[in-house]
Amino acid sequence: SSGTDAQLAILMALGLGPGDAVITTAYTFFATAGCIARVGARPVFVDIDPATFNISPAAIERFIEEHCHSGPNGRLVDDVGAIVRAIVPVHLFGLCCEMDPIFKLATQHRLHVIEDAAQAIGAEYPRSSGAEPAGTMGEAGYFSFYPSKNLGAAGDAGLIVCRDAVFAEKLRVCRQHGMEPRYFHHSIGGNFRLDEIQAAILNVKLPWLDDWSAARRTIAEAYRAEFTRCRLLDHVALPSEPFRDRGLTNHHIFHQYVIRTSQRDALRQHLTDKNICTAIYYPLGLHEQECFAYLGYSGGDLPETERAARETLALPIYPELPLESVRYVVDSIAAFFCPTG
Template identity: 70%
Template sequence: VIEDAAQAIGAEYPAQGGARQAGTMSAVGSLSFYPSKNLGAAGDAGAIICNDDELAARFRIYRQHGMEPRYFHHVVGGNFRIDAIQASILKIKLPHLDGWSAARRKVADVYREEFNARGLTNTLTLPAEPYRERGLTNHHIYHQYVIRTPRRDELQKHLTARGIASAIYYPLGLHEQKCFADLGYRRGDLPETEKAAQETLALPIYPELTREMQQAVVGAIAEFFA
């Protein structure tokens, strides 16, 4: 099993004897350090987490043009090395990650408070926090703050007109993507996936977002549903 933890670095999941971090719950985990991620480099970067020495050795060979030793190619690999500048930036930023994650959770708490104050919690679906009460520090790291509404497209146009950014990250389910057409799926085969793709909208979230900024976002949403 390969675990995709690209957007979940630092997030915890309840496990026997405590908690496991995202990316460590399978034989192989993958992390993204793209600049927009919670721990971002200045350019493209990422990492593989592995608990198997043999697999790790194979990954290192693929990373280095399939070579081991140099100029002796066992497989067709590529240049997948992270450069020293990106690694240095990540090394400096890594000690701040837990603090940034805590700040993102605080931003999420403020959003929930403001939506409650505006009476919008029955109109919108807010992000779930199933492990908040399980005693986990990083029960959520809020790479995105995603709400749901059947009027998603109209709401996004309204926010854009008010100068407020939002994003639709996944407008199609994987089964509807052209590259997977050969699998034979049709629209209607995965109704919950399709519904989520039509309803989800990501609102601004980052550690430095102020309550006043969030009040402006929530106020514009309340105006739309008034």
């Protein structure tokens, strides 16, 4: 019924709960960590790669080395006594995380890998076996079809994919109150069913997804060309594209086009004055949110997350965005950084 419910169902089906910990990023939409907390597990936040904004494999490894030890049955135990059970990497803004080092750590420490692909449907990651789509590499992955997503329903909708048939059946039962057969409940689940109207809308729109992804890449290329033309690359950092030359069709699907600048707030006001809509994803890291104060994080704990929250700005991007509008946006940014008087 939503990407949030999809994640919640996965965590419930895996049996995650009180006494468990799940490693994830603090630079993401709230639901990623909110679902972990809702099942009673403890979110463990690690820092991001400052170029990609995705979770840093090096930060995961550092947390394990500095804050964990081997516990019962060889399971990883953190410094507050929780058993570390899983990693939830978030493929943020349409770019896949660096999955190979994450899988290496997960295998070494017996951790589930649950992919948050809510913003990355169709994005690809280069593996030795070839391109693999976001959400299909881990034990399970989940997608969101909220209307603002690259593939959006008319309302909330979500999807789970997994590799194991037995686990898939557990998920099917979980999405309908743990009921199988009717009125016989073997476990506690929820009402996570996708309604028929949303499914029908998505079924009609799905064949257009590849074209829409290609259009977004074209617009991203136009942005890059315009920023280069206006000599703005010393003033703003453009979205990182680490897999650009790896032979992938969808190395990045640009759910958002996010730049960064130390003058973010002033630039945003300037663009607002020019009738250009922008957005901030996300203004405060999850580790600093009031509802997670009990976890004991404070400002300075995740410096790259906190810097991204201060400096990032999402510019307009959607498949139908005219290229002349891209030029207007970048010319307006140039007027901010390089006023002619």
